[in-house]
Amino acid sequence: MPYVVGLTGGIGCGKSKAAEFFAELGAEVVDTDAISHALTGPGGRAMEAIAAAFGPTYVRADGALDRARMRSLVFAAAGAKARLEAILHPLIRAESLRRIRDSAAPYVILVVPLLLETGGYRELLSRVLVVDCEESQQIARVAARSGLAEDEIGRIMRAQLPRAERVAAADDVLVNDADLETLRARVGALHQRYLAAAR
Ligand SMILES: Nc1ncnc2c1ncn2[C@@H]1O[C@H](COP(=O)(O)OP(=O)(O)O)[C@@H](O)[C@H]1O
Numbered sequence: 651m652p653y654v655v656g657l658t659g660g661i662g663c664g665k666s667k668a669a670e671f672f673a674e675l676g677a678e679v680v681d682t683d684a685i686s687h688a689l690t691g692p693g694g695r696a697m698e699a700i701a702a703a704f705g706p707t708y709v710r711a712d713g714a715l716d717r718a719r720m721r722s723l724v725f726a727a728a729g730a731k732a733r734l735e736a737i738l739h740p741l742i743r744a745e746s747l748r749r750i751r752d753s754a755a756p757y758v759i760l761v762v763p764l765l766l767e768t769g770g771y772r773e774l775l776s777r778v779l780v781v782d783c784e785e786s787q788q789i790a791r792v793a794a795r796s797g798l799a800e801d802e803i804g805r806i807m808r809a810q811l812p813r814a815e816r817v818a819a820a821d822d823v824l825v826n827d828a829d830l831e832t833l834r835a836r837v838g839a840l841h842q843r844y845l846a847a848a849r
Pocket residue numbers: 659660661662663664665666667668791792795826827828829830833
């Protein structure tokens with residue numbers, strides 16, 4: 651197995667941005683969110699099981715998951731989230747493992763937004779990297795990115811581990827409290843350390 655760094659952090663902290671900078675430097679980035687999205691996109695490999703479990707009304711005309719409809723169901727019906735995750739998680743894990751094994755890069759950044767909350771993937775990881783910023787920055791960035799209302803962002807944040815606990819569980823903390831060039835430089839420093847550790 652290659653050297654794998656688990657990258658996590660609260661919503662809006664900058665996981666995707668940091669992963670992009672790692673990828674530019676030559677790390678293999680395996681993003682479990684992107685894999686999940688592909689599995690539930692048009693013709694995605696989870697769609698047959700989802701249609702069987704939830705009914706064809708959850709499949710759009712193009713063959714993708716009707717995300718808005720599923721979000722409402724998950725919000726309204728107890729157990730729906732667990733049923734969906736029971737379909738998706740094994741597929742996401744298998745695809746992540748395949749990409750990790752197939753990678754020829756010096757090391758892998760595995761992006762798992764709820765890494766610390768769910769406890770999955772830990773046995774694969776050499777290190778846990780937490781991207782961290784102020785909660786006010788999370789809210790501002792997510793609002794600018796998605797237009798979500800502040801109370802909705804707060805709801806998502808409260809479903810995630812509190813900031814202090816996340817940072818306490820980290821091997822490395824990537825502080826994303828300044829501009830993007832600062833983030834890029836900090837990613838560069840971690841990249842050098844991971845290259846050395848992976849050798
Ligand atoms: N240091 C920064 N300065 C300015 N904008 C940032 C910074 N870090 C992240 N962003 C922006 O904030 C938003 C959230 O970052 P993102 O990487 O998508 O967070 P996450 O993947 O953790 O939810 C994105 O639009 C991103 O481009």
